[in-house]
Amino acid sequence: MEPVGEHEGRGRLSAPRLRPGTPERAGLDAGELRRMVREVRARTGGGRPWAAGAVVVAGRGPVLAVQEAAGWAVRYAAYDEVSDTAVELPPGERVPMTVDTPFDLASLTKLFTSVAAVQQIERGTLGIDARVGAYLPDFTAARRHGVTVRQLLTHTSGLRPELPLYDCADDAQRLAVLRAERPVGAPGTYRYSDLNMLLLQHVLERLTGRPLDVLVRDGITRPLGMTATGFGPHPDAAATEDQRRPWAKADRGMLRGEVHDENAWALGGVAGHAGLFSTGRDLAVFCRTLLAGGSHGPARILGPDFVDLLLTPPGLGFALDRPYFMGELAGRGAAGHTGFTGTSLVLDRATDTYLVLLANTVHPRRPDPDHTPRAQAATRLARAVRAIRAPGPGGPADLRES
Template identity: 50%
Template sequence: MRRGVLALLSVAALLLPGASTNAMATEEGQAGRFDRPRHGFAPASTVLRPGTPEQVGLDPAPIRDAERRLAEWTRVEPATGHPLFAGAVGLLVHDGVVVDTVTAGAAVRYADGAGTELPAGQQVPMRPDTIFDLASISKLFTSIAVMQLAERGELDVAAPVARYLPEFGVNGKESITVEQLLTHTSGLEPFLPLWRDWPDRAARIRAVMDVAPKKAPGTAYQYSDLNLITLGVLVERLTGSTLDEVVRERITEPLGMTDTGYNPPASKLDRIAATEFQANPPRGMVRGSVHDENAWSLGGVAGHAGVFSTARDLAVLGQAILNGGSYAGKRILRPDTVRAMLTNHTQAFPGDEHGLGFELDQLWYMGALSSPSTAGHTGYTGTSLVIDPLSRSVAILLTNRVHPSRSWGSINPARQAWATGLARALAVRPVWGADSWFSGAGNATTATLTTAPLTPRRGPVTVSYSAFVDSESTDPLVLESSTDGTGWQPVPVRAFGRGAPHGQVDQLSGHGHRAWWHVMATVPHAEQLQLRWRYTTDRSYTGRGVHLDGIRVVSPGGILLDDERRRDALIAEGWATRNR
């Protein structure tokens, strides 16, 4: 019993490094914090207002860095002879404050599909109110319209679609539910070339109603435009109105989204970003008409694509979701409906987390804002919307990346960088003392934090520290030991805290938990010993990064290292001290 008590006292002592600690921060002052997740919805009274990052506790430096990167991506790359995208508008919101709106490049830049640049006087620069073809972000508007019908008792999301659209219930689709369409678990194939293989709108809709599933419903996740085209038809059938009328009357008009809708009027053409030069079908440079060929062939109004909007209007929609379904006194959804839409309904398919309409926890475009609670969607034209309830933030990036060609490359790095810029602007306060070690290593990078040689007198060495880890599983933080400073061996560790791995592990990784972990390890005795913390990233999808704090190394003979007393006792490569 005495040995057990002494062991507990030793652990407690190890978790109290240094003389000046601020202990764990309280729940006060959560605005601008990344390591203190918010709970519940924002106050329904929250409306967007202009401000600066500093006014809501954000570090402006990561945001400015993300701005610079967006601008760089609009410049011609020598290796390809063209930019990653012609232009962009980015907007960031935190706690209801629009902390940044940035424009880069051009809304109209090219004359043809080969990338011939227009004369400078004919190019149209991006501006904050540029209107973009949202592409698949349109799916969110259809999903909201469906859930509004569910709230009114006009639809049951657990019911077969065939209850409302009898013509859909053929060729193995009889059991497919509304929820399976919303979550892309219906088994329908991703795409049909409706514009090419069927002669008119009626035939194209009939083709979608007739199609047979490629997989048994409910057995796999398969993202499919056909799911949302079907839901668009369902909305029209139950309301007796066209989808664009429903979206306008029940979503955009109540929210005051005056620049959002299908088939924008000619009067707004000067503000619309061009998309692709299309030769097949022979549409030329597409501007002001929906880019998606199937939506175009359906008259510009479809459940999967067709909505045009601005960054500011999308921010209103994002804030309405953060508020639990209301904005400026107008409610479009009940809070319980929003919760259902932001709940993962595809747990059987890890990596494809999906709510009712919203995608969840997708690091590839949500960047360091990604978490099980983070919701959003992307669009093929180069758009993305990220809504993070845990920090009450919204990140919007709208580009015309298909202008003039869809083959010029993926903009996922830009999507990640923009969301991550906001995430890294949020503070992670040190656990102990005034600062912590931080490595926000970029892609394909290694950062090391190494002790000077230590000389334990006897017995094994105990290591304790606090770690804040926000990285994908392939970007590990590893504790290593060496007896000669050349050969390094991994040291198993145990971590404690929200989201920490269970049991003893050789490395730490993970994202979305947003919590400090207390970590402990034991290293066998050696006459001379060095320790190092190595954080290595692969070629893509870095998160917010890693913080280390309160590093303490103890042997039976006494304290070998306490970095709260001696920061210079560690050799940092790729790490720096930060107070937030």
């Protein structure tokens, strides 16, 4: 059977492809977008910046109005825990950030796992309210407690946030631990958990007979032309952390191009909750595809009804209306996610806008979480829409592909 995503628009109208353009062409206020870029740049400067570097991409409709990079993809050689300071590389050895720099997406990977699952739901091979045990009878705890596919996608299974799979001796032990893991919370109660996406990965792989990286490639990234997106290793990626105990869960040294998440690393780099690398522009294509009802150019990865299933409350894999990182875009059905390494995206169907902010905030060591820059950038985008007067030439009513 042909995978969803390899249907190149047969019998369907193609959706306009994403293309670079001016803020005015996108129906956005250029002044607000300049302020957004200036604020992101300011967050990458100084001795203890929010991030060593960042890429910000934003647009409306099929128009990509902002593509900017700031700071460094690689700035530090190590972290000195004695002096609590970052050890800077000599200027000639640093790597500047560019708009084409790939990033470790961390938990943005969950969005791709969710889309892969909804593709199977659209095909009728996966039941959204089916019990996980029907597909994974050897996962005895999930089967005994009646965990459903919908609960995995909505983080309402009751599973704890994570397990120390990185401490297991081998893959057999890791699998045994997952099979035995039972919910610790009441089913139906929201509790964000990486384990939901790990179980969903096993469901999809058992159901299709194909590994997750192949499902994502064949069903999402290849048909959409997202050539810079895939599971690692990715040696040209922005550096992440000088990963060492006690602040991390493994001793791996300075990471660049290897997945940061310790469990994803222990699982070989391909995991339902983490492991993908991508660029700002590729993620803009992903956002635009969902805003266009599942199509981009001649490619279709989902039908509009199934995009609705993903993005309407409570949301499947996507977080909805979260002001802490969506700023003033939140409140009307905006959807998105954040990643531990400093990544985030938000798409707003009410205004047909999207924002991708990628930053290596954990370089050279993970800080206390600070979502303020994400919320600030999203608010700038929301205000860029509101600042536009009635539609005219080049405005929101004029966003069709010419």
